[in-house]
Amino acid sequence: MTPSTISDSIIDALSIDCLIFGFKKSELDILLVQHGEGISKGRWALPGGWIKYNEGMDEAATRILRDLTGISNVYLEQLEAFGNVDRYPTKRVITIAYYALIKHEDYTLQAGFTAADAKWFKISDVPELAYDHAKILKQGLAYLKHKVRHEPIGFNLLPKKFTLLQLQELYEALLGQKLDKPNFRRKLMKMNLLVACKEKQTDVSHRAANLYRFDKKIYDRLTEKGFTFEL
Amino acid sequence: MTPSTISDSIIDALSIDCLIFGFKKSELDILLVQHGEGISKGRWALPGGWIKYNEGMDEAATRILRDLTGISNVYLEQLEAFGNVDRYPTKRVITIAYYALIKHEDYTLQAGFTAADAKWFKISDVPELAYDHAKILKQGLAYLKHKVRHEPIGFNLLPKKFTLLQLQELYEALLGQKLDKPNFRRKLMKMNLLVACKEKQTDVSHRAANLYRFDKKIYDRLTEKGFTFEL
DNA sequence: TTACTTATAGTAAATTTGACTACAAGGTAA
DNA sequence: TTACCTTGTAGTCAAATTTACTATAAGTAA
Numbered sequence: 005m006t007p008s009t010i011s012d013s014i015i016d017a018l019s020i021d022c023l024i025f026g027f028k029k030s031e032l033d034i035l036l037v038q039h040g041e042g043i044s045k046g047r048w049a050l051p052g053g054w055i056k057y058n059e060g061m062d063e064a065a066t067r068i069l070r071d072l073t074g075i076s077n078v079y080l081e082q083l084e085a086f087g088n089v090d091r092y093p094t095k096r097v098i099t100i101a102y103y104a105l106i107k108h109e110d111y112t113l114q115a116g117f118t119a120a121d122a123k124w125f126k127i128s129d130v131p132e133l134a135y136d137h138a139k140i141l142k143q144g145l146a147y148l149k150h151k152v153r154h155e156p157i158g159f160n161l162l163p164k165k166f167t168l169l170q171l172q173e174l175y176e177a178l179l180g181q182k183l184d185k186p187n188f189r190r191k192l193m194k195m196n197l198l199v200a201c202k203e204k205q206t207d208v209s210h211r212a213a214n215l216y217r218f219d220k221k222i223y224d225r226l227t228e229k230g231f232t233f234e235l
Numbered sequence: 236m237t238p239s240t241i242s243d244s245i246i247d248a249l250s251i252d253c254l255i256f257g258f259k260k261s262e263l264d265i266l267l268v269q270h271g272e273g274i275s276k277g278r279w280a281l282p283g284g285w286i287k288y289n290e291g292m293d294e295a296a297t298r299i300l301r302d303l304t305g306i307s308n309v310y311l312e313q314l315e316a317f318g319n320v321d322r323y324p325t326k327r328v329i330t331i332a333y334y335a336l337i338k339h340e341d342y343t344l345q346a347g348f349t350a351a352d353a354k355w356f357k358i359s360d361v362p363e364l365a366y367d368h369a370k371i372l373k374q375g376l377a378y379l380k381h382k383v384r385h386e387p388i389g390f391n392l393l394p395k396k397f398t399l400l401q402l403q404e405l406y407e408a409l410l411g412q413k414l415d416k417p418n419f420r421r422k423l424m425k426m427n428l429l430v431a432c433k434e435k436q437t438d439v440s441h442r443a444a445n446l447y448r449f450d451k452k453i454y455d456r457l458t459e460k461g462f463t464f465e466l
Numbered sequence: 467t468t469a470c471t472t473a474t475a476g477t478a479a480a481t482t483t484g485a486c487t488a489c490a491a492g493g494t495a496a
Numbered sequence: 497t498t499a500c501c502t503t504g505t506a507g508t509c510a511a512a513t514t515t516a517c518t519a520t521a522a523g524t525a526a
Contacts, residue, residue: 017246061318085316085331087292096288100316210502211491441471442523
């Protein structure tokens with residue numbers, strides 16, 4: 005192979021699949037694409053594709069997500085490799101699952117490349133998935149639920165400035181349980197993690213709540229001192 | 236290829252590396268092998284090798300560990316995939332790291348296959364490692380430290396029957412911090428996780444402590460009821 | 467017997483949690 | 497204007513947990 009064909013060629017035993025979780029109206033969604041060609045044409049699946057020979061894994065994940073769904077500028081984190089011998093029908097393929105948690109309204113979907121369509125599905129309403137993607141999704145959900153309690157990733161899903169009730173409702177949705185308002189509030193405030201904006205909510209037909217924002221720098225500083233986010 | 240050559244053939248872009256942590260005398264160790272052939276002959280590295288075309292990942296990890304070091308009957312868990320473009324010198328290789336935490340004295344090392352030697356090294360005294368294995372080790376250590384607090388994996392490292400002080404010293408070593416004896420004791424006892432053997436320590440030149448054992452069944456039962464091990 | 471080591475029980479203050487109550491600050495509708 | 501929604505925010509109080517200790521028991525060894 006010449007250098008240029010090497011750099012374009014793929015590693016045919018290795019793929020990447022992306023779990024993109026979105027959040028809207030207290031519901032958790034997952035981004036799926038419908039295959040437009042190939043052996044699973046017409047079926048819904050996680051956005052995925054092949055890693056190129058000269059491409060890093062994170063880089064590949066970003067590219068694949070962008071090409072198939074139009075979504076870019078997302079921080080993708082590795083979840084786990086899935087490699088059952090029979091997980092893929094025509095040959096042996098090990099796939100590395102990546103995940104991210106994003107805010108719907110920040111992105112517009114644009115199906116492309118081998119994807120005929122790209123759509124958000126409610127977690128409770130996911131169609132039958134290709135390959136072992138149902139298993140991957142299940143693992144991802146379990147991990148997300150765990151992660152959200154131990155790291156402040158939920159803040160991605162809120163507007164820059166948010167009220168404590170919005171934050172609480174987010175956590176109630178992610179964790180699937182009701183939380184006590186005053187107690188939730190106190191717990192968060194004691195972390196010294198949130199910065200009070202000097203603004204209030206507008207356009208609400210009741211007393212306006214204070215707006216807060218999450219400051220990554222403060223979180224990092226606290227983390228260095230041994231603080232760990234726990235909810 | 237005929238079926239038999241397929242099943243023996245390897246996926247040449249995919250390897251497995253094993254992080255085997257051991258514990259002895261309040262010191263954490265890591266199991267390394269010295270390469271006996273190939274491009275890194277003479278160098279120390281994590282026990283690793285190629286996945287076969289018709290072999291599951293966990294299965295491959297078990298086989299590789301057994302062939303290189305003689306260690307078998309270990310529960311290996313997947314850690315993470317490492318796949319920097321330049322992590323391997325001659326071609327693009329993505330490796331999947333597995334880890335386990337075991338008790339030295341339960342196993343005898345027996346270097347084999349491509350390994351010229353297999354030895355335990357103190358974590359504080361690891362030689363220069365091949366490829367990106369130093370990075371993998373670092374990640375594994377971080378993960379281990381986290382894991383040990385949230386799951387009762389430490390018990391692997393103790394004899395079947397142990398005293399509370401042994402358990403405490405184990406955790407002190409793993410976490411790198413001193414713990415208060417009565418408080419540690421109370422915390423563990425309240426979990427109802429340990430079974431008191433009706434035996435005491437022998438051969439000690441001081442008051443003999445009660446022996447306890449960890450019962451996986453009890454742990455599973457508690458877990459079902461929503462219990463989570465936290466230390 | 468005395469000194470020394472480790473085991474184990476207990477105590478008491480401080481902190482955290484959980485379940486509530488109360489009141490404030492707006493908007494809405496009679 | 498007033499009564500009454502809804503949501504925000506502060507506070508209370510008992511229970512549970514954590515933290516930092518002290519005290520005593522039980523054994524070994526000089």
